[in-house]
Amino acid sequence: MLKRVLPYAHELMQQAIKPGETVIDATCGNGNDTVFLSEVTGPTGKVYAFDIQEQAINNTKQKLMDAKVTNVQLIHDGHQHVEQYIATEEQGKVAAAIFNLGYLPGSDKQVITIPENTITAIDKLTKVLKPSGIIVCVVYYGHDGGQTEKNALLEHLHHYDQKYFQVLQYGFINQKNNPPFILAIQKTNRLNA
Numbered sequence: 094m095l096k097r098v099l100p101y102a103h104e105l106m107q108q109a110i111k112p113g114e115t116v117i118d119a120t121c122g123n124g125n126d127t128v129f130l131s132e133v134t135g136p137t138g139k140v141y142a143f144d145i146q147e148q149a150i151n152n153t154k155q156k157l158m159d160a161k162v163t164n165v166q167l168i169h170d171g172h173q174h175v176e177q178y179i180a181t182e183e184q185g186k187v188a189a190a191i192f193n194l195g196y197l198p199g200s201d202k203q204v205i206t207i208p209e210n211t212i213t214a215i216d217k218l219t220k221v222l223k224p225s226g227i228i229v230c231v232v233y234y235g236h237d238g239g240q241t242e243k244n245a246l247l248e249h250l251h252h253y254d255q256k257y258f259q260v261l262q263y264g265f266i267n268q269k270n271n272p273p274f275i276l277a278i279q280k281t282n283r284l285n286a
């Protein structure tokens with residue numbers, strides 16, 4: 094059976110993460126992925142969760158309290174500054190990161206992820222990933238500005254050297270209303286990436 098996009102995004106993350114590892118939710122929004130990552134990494138693991146909107150941070154905080162999980166550090170800042178928050182000893186060991194691009198569901202549709210920041214964050218994350226670590230981007234592009242971000246991201250990732258990264262695009266091409274698709278970047282085991 095063909096897997097739907099959102100469950101497949103989680104499956105890719107889950108395959109890359111072992112309990113106790115460090116992971117990143119680059120766009121925590123309403124906290125759905127943050128809770129998922131918290132459960133996958135477990136009490137000995139660590140989740141860094143970023144968002145630029147206070148409402149998103151508060152919504153995620155509430156969801157984490159409801160789920161009674163404590164291994165998440167919420168960061169009210171842009172993911173483009175990710176390297177400032179990852180402890181030195183965790184650099185090169187991050188197992189996975191996830192982005193959900195677009196706007197916060199149920200909120201201001203003018204506040205969206207923008208290509209420069211997304212691309213900066215992805216480039217920085219490739220430096221802190223462990224070998225075989227993965228970055229999963231769920232690309233929503235039906236909103237104003239979404240197509241621009243989608244095109245910029247595809248163009249940028251086409252140039253990632255295949256010696257060091259495998260880049261996958263996964264999505265359905267005959268569905269209506271611009272359904273989201275996945276861009277997944279997996280670091281190979283070569284040392285120089």
Ligand SMILES: C[S@@+](CC[C@H](N)C(=O)[O-])C[C@H]1O[C@@H](n2cnc3c(N)ncnc32)[C@H](O)[C@@H]1O
Pocket residue numbers: 119120121122123124125126127143144145146149170171172173193194195196197198204205206207210211
């Ligand atoms: C599609 S929503 C995320 C949905 C979320 N994963 C969930 O489960 O609800 C995108 C989020 O990215 C956030 N965002 C936009 N630019 C950002 C940036 N530079 N750094 C971190 N978050 C950003 C928005 O505020 C918004 O909450």
